[in-house]
Amino acid sequence: MTNPTPPAARAFFLVNEGLAFLLELLALGLLAWWGMTRDIGWAGSLALAVAAPLGAAVLWGMFAAPKARFRIPHAAQLGVKAVVFGAAALALLVLGHRLSFLWFTGAVVLNTASASYYRTRS
Known part of the structure; x- marks a missing residue:
């Protein structure tokens, strides 16, 4: 018989x-x-503004999403997440938002660590 998850843990x-x-x-x-x-002309900036998140979303959907197209080991999933979240965090730094970079990075690390803990225990 399996132990049911406590309501507080399920809510968290x-x-x-x-x-x-x-x-x-x-x-x-x-x-x-x-x-x-990016200062690469209007069309170039627009193309990059579409291509960067689209590339990240495709990478995420293929390898890191809960219903990813390809099942990869948990460590590899964390690598994909590090690439996507790392790029977003670096974007904040490049844009000059150092404090936001710290908050975003901290939230991502804590959230990913908590999610990994629960996913590997179930």
Whole structure:
């Protein structure tokens, strides 16, 4: 017989999953923002503002999403997440938002660590 998950733990898990989704959307938005601020002409900036988050979303959907097209080991999933979130964090630094970089990076690390803990225990 399996032990049922306590309601408080289940609530924390759901809130953490919601935060993960918001951080993923924020990462895509940050990559788009970074793309639009590049001084490569209007068309180039627009193309980069579309291509950067689109590339990140495709990479995420193929390897890191809960229903990813390709199942890869957990460590490799964390690597994909590090690439996407790392690019978004670097975008914040390039845009000159050092404090936001620290907050975003801290939130991503804590959220990913919590999610990994719960996913590997179930």
